[in-house]
Amino acid sequence: MSGYSWISIISLSCYLILFVTFLAAKKTQKVMYTFMVFLFVLIFWSGGSFAMRIQLWPSVNFWHYVSLAGIFLIPVVFYHFVLDFLEEPRGGGRFFWLVVFLGLIIFNMLTDSLIPRPEVVQEGGGVQFIYHYSWQIYVVFLLVVLCWGQLAFLIRRHCKGNGAVFLQLIPVLCGIGAIFLGNILATLPFFQGFPLDILSGVVNAGLLFYALYKKQLFRMTMLISRPNCFLLSSILGLLISYNYLLPIQNFLVYVIGVEHNHALIIMAMCMLVFIGLLYLFISLLVNALFVRGDQQQGVLIARFSQEVTRLLGTGDILRKLSDITQEALGVYRIFALVRMEGEDYKLLFTSSPLEEKNVSLPPEHPLVQYFRENGGCVLQREFSRTTMYRGMWENEKQLFSSLGIECFCPLICEDELLGIVMLAKKEEGGAYRVSDLSFLQAISTICAIALKNACMYEKALNEARQDELTGLISRKYFYELLDQEFDRNRGGSLALSVINVDDFRLYNQLYGTHEGDLALQRIAAIMKASVEQSCYAARINGKEFALILPGYDIYSAKVLTETIAAQIGEINSQRNSHVRSRLTVSAGICAAPYMAASAKELLKNADSAVYSVKRAGKNAVLMYSEEVYRKEMEQQSQHKSGYSEHASTIYALTAAIDTKDHYTFQHSQNVAYYASELAKAAGLEHYLVEIAKEAGLLHDIGKIGIREDILNKTGRLTPEEYEIMKSHVDNGVNIIRYLPSLDYVIPAVLSHHERYDGRGYPRKLAGEEIPLAGRILAVTDAFDAMISRRSYREPLSVERALSILREECGKQFDPNLAALFVEMVENGRIEPQIQKSVTLEKLGMPPVVVPDRPVSAAAAVPAVVPVGVPVEGTPGPGDAPAF
Amino acid sequence: MRFQEKLRKYSKQELWDEYCGFLDLSPAEFMRIQRRLLMEQIELWSASPLGQSILKGKHPRTIEEFRAMVPLTTYDDYAPMLLSRQAKSLPAEPVLWIQTTWEGGVHPLKVAPYTKGMLDTYKRNVIAVLMMCTAKHKGDFDISVTDHMLYALAPLPYATGLLPLLFKDEIDIEFLPPVKEAVKMSFQERNIQGFKMGMKKGIEYSFGVGSVLYYVSQALTSMQERQKGKSFLRRIKGISPSTMWRYLLARRKCREENRELLPKDLFQLKCLIVGGTDNRCYKADLEKMWGVAPVELFAGTEPTLVGCETWTRDGVYFFPDACFYEFIPEREFEKNAADPSYQPSTVLWDEVTDGGVYEIVLTIFKGGAFVRYRVGDVFRCVGGHNEGLPRFQYIDRVPQVIDIAGFTRITETSIRQAIQLSRLSIAGWTAKKEFTENNRPFMHLYVEMERSALTTSAVSTQILQEHLSVYFKYMDQDYKDLKRILGLDPLRITVLKCGTFAEYQRRFDREIRRMNPESSEINDLLQCHEAGSMERREVKYEWI
Structure with a gap:
């Protein structure tokens, strides 16, 4: 190659490479277009120069002017480039300098005075261009100096106090220096003929490219695509081989003696092989320099994506995320926080188990806010520079600092921040690079999707395994777990504690189901807090809980259960707002292998122990034993009908009333008779008929606690006395609740003074809210009271009583039941018990000897309004419930 | 990283966003920071013996409870523990005690503890003040490591003495005269020395109480008077060439206009920062003397650095992380003045109305001692929430x-x-x-x-x-x-x-x-x- 044309080829190749690659790149800023214009000008310059040197058609002079146009436009395009690089909105000289330098080009073309056409010297088959510069060349330099002087002024103004921008500009300024130096040196005789100016242009273009790269206006990997590489190798191959084609052809035809046509084919083949090799070389080079790191990360991301999508456990996903991050970036420690149901982001995973575990970020935490608004990974030092960081607490700052956190990554899926990954420094030191953040961003996104799926799966699983109200293990899962734990602890021990809340139905009726639910939740909270991580707390029934206690023997299970029972007893004493009755529990404990050989037996025995406690008066913790077993067997063998089972208790209670108030004793028997008949007629099941009968006998049992002077008072009751009298309902309930297995009558007893219109007592229930047995008692109780002789009034006639019942239908009484009752009396299906008692035999019960005593004038508590006992201070019948 | 290193590393916009980005917060975002930091302070303060001495066993858990349980306080409430410097009784460990005079108090001095967190916030906000004061418009601040500040304020242990220390941590701005020397000088000596050094090195910032700055500015004239007898060479000794050039031009101009030499003739100030009371009486004169409109800031011994004006000079913007702001409306504080037993109600920062006059009540963040503290300053709100963040003009002390x-x-x-x-x-x-x-x-x-x-x-x-x-x-x-x-x-x-x-x-x-x-x-x-x-x-x- 002659006349330094290789320099032109190299420079032209460089410019073309850059130009083509930039064509394919995404242009994010104006400066990238300006850079392409700059490359275009350089191509003019170098291309013209190259065409001159190979004396391409049409003429050397033509290419000389093309080359000069390129070189004259360099200062002004460079001027534009710098201003665009600085994003400087001002810069009025842009148009001016463009006009000046275009004018110079035209002037030079017309006069040849600034840079004259070169002298072409033939040298040994080659050609050299000798430029004979005159002083006018310095006019061009002067204008360049002026143009760039103004540029320097603009740069200074822009960079004043803006050190970061100046640092970015340094390669550009070096480029100016290189091009200026190259052009000046080219005019010196020493370098005559050597295209130093063109070489300086290459240096300059490289520096500008570097400046753009440093400013992160593009990614190298985006520029270097497969087609780009092929295009580059083709252009480069053509340019390089252009000079060698003719000599090779001559060699083949004239030296070797190949035919002309064959020579052309051989040359074409050689050219293809050369371009192919060139492509291979460029691809390898580019991969080695730029793509390898990205490819490695790409492989890791693909692997992570594959692996993580198969996982359904949150912990597993986070562990995988940690592993891949450590493998790719060598991060010292990783912490992952995931949003919990309470909205806080809690630490779920740490790569170093010894680290601080008690880390949680509330939803209003500045970091959470930052991710919600910005997304994307952020370095701690960048986050600390945000305005949001102002809202950080000092201890939070200290925590991040003590954990050595350098980078945060959000786990965002569908605009929802699921979690945050915090990364400490890299093990090898060094800061996180942009490519690291891109990698982290990619795996965070993949992880977030997997995490969301895992969370949904875990939620569904938990819902299936969890009791909705209490959050404890559900009944179904309890059985599963019990079997599992039993198998797992075959070599050791496994205790089971069944805890049953006493009188819970009553609790619900007294305070409502909402309070009942709250009580269950509190009991559950106590149980959760009391058991170890290896134990399980479950709700196995409405009011029944269970503890599976692996490794516990009976004694330690009993201690734990007693502690829990004691805490449950304290629940309502800690609540100041309302006075609630004390919650008690009956608990039974059994343990394998001591007292059970299977999971089923374990549960059965614990249940038996609970049953024993219930029968023994509730509120105790009992270990299953032989004694319990024996009693259970006895119970089974002696089991009779429900009623006869409790008959003795009921006799005892009714006898107790009779000693104090014979009227009530008789009244209760009457009411029991009416109630059972009415229940039968209403089509109730047998056991409900039994309940109505037993409730009728026991409904006024609370009067045992009423003073006799009030009970037997013949005159008006004072309001205070009236209140005392009303308390017989609560008294009755308090007596019955301590009777084993009789608590089913409590709802009826509790509600026999409720009115259908909601004006009754004690709970002012209305309509269907009143238990059915209660509504039955209300009708029958009132009827019997009306037709009975009382100390303060004569008995009403049956007709009158029935008429009142009819009048009070839908007001005091259930309209259906009252109507049915009236109908039954009228057609003789019920016999009114006027001045006589229903014998216990009539009720199907054995007779009981009661002391003979005069019939007291004292009132029972019929709820009927019009015939009430006068109460002092009350306006009269019809205004208030009365006795 | 010090601010001056950041100046080299980050662009102006990035630095502006870091330090002055709070100006772009919405009122809701501003209050979010306020509320969050108040929760931190409630936690720290309520648990401290100082807090319990006022709370008397109560423990507020929410902001509403805090405002209901904690009465408005004055220095008397803190005096027993603060004057005896009981560091262990405070919400956080103090690293510095700042003092001021306590006129009308039971003790000649008041002291206020400063924690590390408070000082860090102070430092960040001091740089923000410098940026806001030198900015011609948003983001366009003008700070250089080679700048000089004529400093006409009292040294430590007064609050104003904190500034040189905080600046020193962040940027090598030179104080004229250097703080080490200034503490040994009388007030007059300090001013003269400051101007002398300014003639050699230039003055880019001046900072002080409005009245004092006015006096200091006049000192330049008196300095000229004293120099009249000296030879020209002695007069120009040590003056930088650029100042010399301006000095010669200024003398000629002053002769033509038949007036005395003013600071603006010699110095090209980037900003003139004033604090304290009665600045409005001196602002016009100061602008005439220095050629730049003074920027007002609000700071104090107990409240730390609370806020500053921007290039618009139309009211102080409060920093979101210095204190929790409450305001007693005019009618309420007047009612309280007439009947001291009356507990005035307060409104929050996002509840003030344009044109309203308020006495400010501050709760210092980051473990500060003072909560719901009546500093005794009255502000007028200018520019309500519809214009972005509300701004406040300092009116005066409370009428008492x-x-x-x-x-x-x-x-x-x-x-x-x-x-x-x-x-x-x-x-x-x-x-x-x-x-x-x-x-x-x-x-x-x-x-x-x-x-x-x-x-x-x-x-x-x-x-x-x-x-x-x-x-x-x-x-x-x-x-x-x-x-x-x-x-x-x-x-x-x-x-x-x-x-x-x-x-x-x-x-x-x-x-x-x-x-x-x-x-x-x-x-x-x-x-x-x-x-x-x-x-x-x-x-x-x-x-x-």
């Missing part, structure tokens, strides 16, 4: 305090003490802060002498003024400095006729307020004074 030029704070107690010490037979008095025709503040004391004393002692206005001044100076060092440093005589006396106060009470059925009554009330008082004279003339005439 007369602050003259940011130097001294005179209370009813201190006036009463001065009268007692002077043994003057003053039967009644009322004091009001007024302004001269040159817009300079002074305290106007309207006094009525005891009738019996008129015949036994000399009680001319001049005697009263001098007498009382002596005792004010005796009790209050700052009062003394007013005269010594600024040359201001802050006391003016008007003697009222005997019986004027009684007449006022008879007419209006109430006593006139002792401190800062309304101008209309003063007019009424003077009318009573005048009317009394008329009545007497009439009586005299009848008697004749």
Whole structure:
């Protein structure tokens, strides 16, 4: 190659490479277009120069002017480039300098005075261009100096106090220096003929490219695509081989003696092989320099994506995320926080188990806010520079600092921040690079999707395994777990504690189901807090809980259960707002292998122990034993009908009333008779008929606690006395609740003074809210009271009583039941018990000897309004419930 | 990383976003930061013995509970623990104690603890102040490591002495004179030395109380006067070439305009920062002297650095992370002034209304000692939430305090003490802060002498003024400095006729307020004074 044309080829190749690659790149800023214009000008310059040197058609002079146009436009395009690089909105000289330098080009073309056409010297088959510069060349330099002087002024103004921008500009300024130096040196005789100016242009273009790269206006990997590489190798191959084609052809035809046509084919083949090799070389080079790191990360991301999508456990996903991050970036420690149901982001995973575990970020935490608004990974030092960081607490700052956190990554899926990954420094030191953040961003996104799926799966699983109200293990899962734990602890021990809340139905009726639910939740909270991580707390029934206690023997299970029972007893004493009755529990404990050989037996025995406690008066913790077993067997063998089972208790209670108030004793028997008949007629099941009968006998049992002077008072009751009298309902309930297995009558007893219109007592229930047995008692109780002789009034006639019942239908009484009752009396299906008692035999019960005593004038508590006992201070019948 | 390193590393926009980004917050975002930091402070403060001494066993868990449980406080509430510097009783460990005078207090000094968190916030906000003050528009600040600050404020342990320390941590701005030397100099020496060094090195920033800066600026003129006798060469010795060039041009210009040399002729200030009371009296003069409009900031011993104006100079923007802001509306604090037992209600930062006048109540963040603290400053809200963040213009101290030029704070107690010490037979008095025709503040004391004393002692206005001044100076060092440093005589006396106060009470059925009554009330008082004279003339005439 002659006349330094290789320099032109190299420079032209460089410019073309850059130009083509930039064509394919995404242009994010104006400066990238300006850079392409700059490359275009350089191509003019170098291309013209190259065409001159190979004396391409049409003429050397033509290419000389093309080359000069390129070189004259360099200062002004460079001027534009710098201003665009600085994003400087001002810069009025842009148009001016463009006009000046275009004018110079035209002037030079017309006069040849600034840079004259070169002298072409033939040298040994080659050609050299000798430029004979005159002083006018310095006019061009002067204008360049002026143009760039103004540029320097603009740069200074822009960079004043803006050190970061100046640092970015340094390669550009070096480029100016290189091009200026190259052009000046080219005019010196020493370098005559050597295209130093063109070489300086290459240096300059490289520096500008570097400046753009440093400013992160593009990614190298985006520029270097497969087609780009092929295009580059083709252009480069053509340019390089252009000079060698003719000599090779001559060699083949004239030296070797190949035919002309064959020579052309051989040359074409050689050219293809050369371009192919060139492509291979460029691809390898580019991969080695730029793509390898990205490819490695790409492989890791693909692997992570594959692996993580198969996982359904949150912990597993986070562990995988940690592993891949450590493998790719060598991060010292990783912490992952995931949003919990309470909205806080809690630490779920740490790569170093010894680290601080008690880390949680509330939803209003500045970091959470930052991710919600910005997304994307952020370095701690960048986050600390945000305005949001102002809202950080000092201890939070200290925590991040003590954990050595350098980078945060959000786990965002569908605009929802699921979690945050915090990364400490890299093990090898060094800061996180942009490519690291891109990698982290990619795996965070993949992880977030997997995490969301895992969370949904875990939620569904938990819902299936969890009791909705209490959050404890559900009944179904309890059985599963019990079997599992039993198998797992075959070599050791496994205790089971069944805890049953006493009188819970009553609790619900007294305070409502909402309070009942709250009580269950509190009991559950106590149980959760009391058991170890290896134990399980479950709700196995409405009011029944269970503890599976692996490794516990009976004694330690009993201690734990007693502690829990004691805490449950304290629940309502800690609540100041309302006075609630004390919650008690009956608990039974059994343990394998001591007292059970299977999971089923374990549960059965614990249940038996609970049953024993219930029968023994509730509120105790009992270990299953032989004694319990024996009693259970006895119970089974002696089991009779429900009623006869409790008959003795009921006799005892009714006898107790009779000693104090014979009227009530008789009244209760009457009411029991009416109630059972009415229940039968209403089509109730047998056991409900039994309940109505037993409730009728026991409904006024609370009067045992009423003073006799009030009970037997013949005159008006004072309001205070009236209140005392009303308390017989609560008294009755308090007596019955301590009777084993009789608590089913409590709802009826509790509600026999409720009115259908909601004006009754004690709970002012209305309509269907009143238990059915209660509504039955209300009708029958009132009827019997009306037709009975009382100390303060004569008995009403049956007709009158029935008429009142009819009048009070839908007001005091259930309209259906009252109507049915009236109908039954009228057609003789019920016999009114006027001045006589229903014998216990009539009720199907054995007779009981009661002391003979005069019939007291004292009132029972019929709820009927019009015939009430006068109460002092009350306006009269019809205004208030009365006795 | 120090700020000056950031200057090299980050772009202006990035730095602006870091330090002044809070200006772009929405009110809701601003309050989010406020509420969050208040929760931190509630936690720290409630658990501390200091907090419990006020909470008396209560533990607020929410902001609403905090406002309900904690009464508005004054320094008296903290004095027992703070004056004895019981660090262990505080919400967080203090690293520094800052002090100031406590006029009218039970102790001559007040001290305030500063925690590390407070100082970090202070540091960040100090840089923000510098950026906001030098900015021509948003983001376009002008700070260089080679800048110089003429510093006309008191050194540590006063709050103003913190600034050089905080700046030193962040940027190598040179203070003129250097702080180490300045603490050994008298006020006058410091000013002269500052200007001398400024002539050599240039001055880019000036910072001080408005009144003091005005005085300092005048010192340049007096310095010129003193240099008149010296040779030209001695005069120009050490002056930088650029200042020399400006000096020569300025002298020529001053001769042509027949005026004295002003600081603006010599120095191209980037910003002039003023703090304290009565700045509005000096702002116009300062702008004339320095050629730049002063920027006002709000800071104090107890409140730390609270806020600053921007390039618009139209009100102070509060920092979101310095204090939790509550405001007592004007009607409420007046009601409280009339009946001290009345607990005024407060509104929050996002509840203030445009044009409203408020007394500020502060809770210092980051383990500060003071919560719901009445600093005693009154602001007017300018620019409500519809214009972005609300801004505040400093009006004055609360009416119970007369602050003259940011130097001294005179209370009813201190006036009463001065009268007692002077043994003057003053039967009644009322004091009001007024302004001269040159817009300079002074305290106007309207006094009525005891009738019996008129015949036994000399009680001319001049005697009263001098007498009382002596005792004010005796009790209050700052009062003394007013005269010594600024040359201001802050006391003016008007003697009222005997019986004027009684007449006022008879007419209006109430006593006139002792401190800062309304101008209309003063007019009424003077009318009573005048009317009394008329009545007497009439009586005299009848008697004749």
